[in-house]
Amino acid sequence: MPQNEDEQFQAYLKSFEPLSADPLPVMAETRRLPRSVLTLAAAAAMIAFGILAGVRDWKSAEVPNPSVAVRAPHPQVKPLTLARANTLLSQSQSFKASLDEIATNSTPLKFSEGQQSALVVLGKEKKL
Amino acid sequence: MTDTTNIESLYRQHGAALVLFAAAMTGDRSRAQDAVHQVFLNLIANGNLIQASDTKAYLFASVRNAVLNDIKARGRHVTLEAEIPWFMPPDRDHAAEKHLQRALREIPDDQRQIVVLHIWGDLTFSQIAAVLNINSNTAASRFRYAIGKLRELMTIREKRNATE
Numbered sequence: 246m247p248q249n250e251d252e253q254f255q256a257y258l259k260s261f262e263p264l265s266a267d268p269l270p271v272m273a274e275t276r277r278l279p280r281s282v283l284t285l286a287a288a289a290a291m292i293a294f295g296i297l298a299g300v301r302d303w304k305s306a307e308v309p310n311p312s313v314a315v316r317a318p319h320p321q322v323k324p325l326t327l328a329r330a331n332t333l334l335s336q337s338q339s340f341k342a343s344l345d346e347i348a349t350n351s352t353p354l355k356f357s358e359g360q361q362s363a364l365v366v367l368g369k370e371k372k373l
Numbered sequence: 374m375t376d377t378t379n380i381e382s383l384y385r386q387h388g389a390a391l392v393l394f395a396a397a398m399t400g401d402r403s404r405a406q407d408a409v410h411q412v413f414l415n416l417i418a419n420g421n422l423i424q425a426s427d428t429k430a431y432l433f434a435s436v437r438n439a440v441l442n443d444i445k446a447r448g449r450h451v452t453l454e455a456e457i458p459w460f461m462p463p464d465r466d467h468a469a470e471k472h473l474q475r476a477l478r479e480i481p482d483d484q485r486q487i488v489v490l491h492i493w494g495d496l497t498f499s500q501i502a503a504v505l506n507i508n509s510n511t512a513a514s515r516f517r518y519a520i521g522k523l524r525e526l527m528t529i530r531e532k533r534n535a536t537e
Contacts, residue, residue: 254524258492261460266388
């Protein structure tokens with residue numbers, strides 16, 4: 246058989262490429278590693294977030310929020326004076342409504358030592 | 374570069390030819406793939422890269438030993454019909470791939486191994502001699518005989534197909 250033909254035949258055989266081998270199991274695991282690391286990192290982040298949220302809730306439960314606990318003063322609440330009582334009685338549609346207004350939206354006046362409220366004095370005189 | 378990275382690089386470089394060589398010995402590509410995996414996983418498990426002077430010849434010799442051990446343990450399994458391809462044929466000529474695979478199966482084992490090692494493994498006759506524990510002149514003469522036989526078988530098939 247001529248050598249040239251032999252070489253041609255060998256070249257023809259070489260044109261058939263062996264099928265590629267399946268990946269090594271170790272190589273496949275190495276490719277998966279970053280994914281598992283990401284999963285672990287995500288789980289760790291979720292646990293850390295949960296712990297922080299828990300601590301924050303626990304602290305907020307321990308110290309009451311002053312904005313909720315302290316009742317803001319009603320803007321319409323005014324000290325009860327004789328003049329205001331007269332005004333309320335004259336402006337209200339009924340006597341009962343004026344009494345309700347006095348009872349709910351009035352604060353007692355603060356007096357220095359020796360002073361008294363005129364209403365308190367009149368009230369005492371009325372009782373007698 | 375770590376030893377594992379080196380071994381993976383060797384696998385990417387020679388894996389296909391090694392699997393073909395093992396398939397040429399067993400007749401079964403999946404068993405061939407297992408044998409090659411076993412060799413490389415052992416290399417990784419041992420933690421040190423091949424100390425042999427000729428890495429490529431060492432790999433082929435290791436695969437050959439793994440296949441021989443497997444044949445000893447489980448017996449030879451040669452499928453008559455070549456259902457699983459061994460090659461990516463030129464111009465997607467799958468009929469030619471079947472012809473080649475059948476022709477390879479028809480020549481004697483030792484000649485088939487030499488053809489695969491020389492043509493697709495790119496091993497020299499002295500490297501083949503080291504892998505198969507034979508004389509390099511014997512390797513060369515067996516190769517020439519095998520090529521002649523292969524060519525004859527493939528020509529007969531081509532003529533038969535032409536007349537059908």
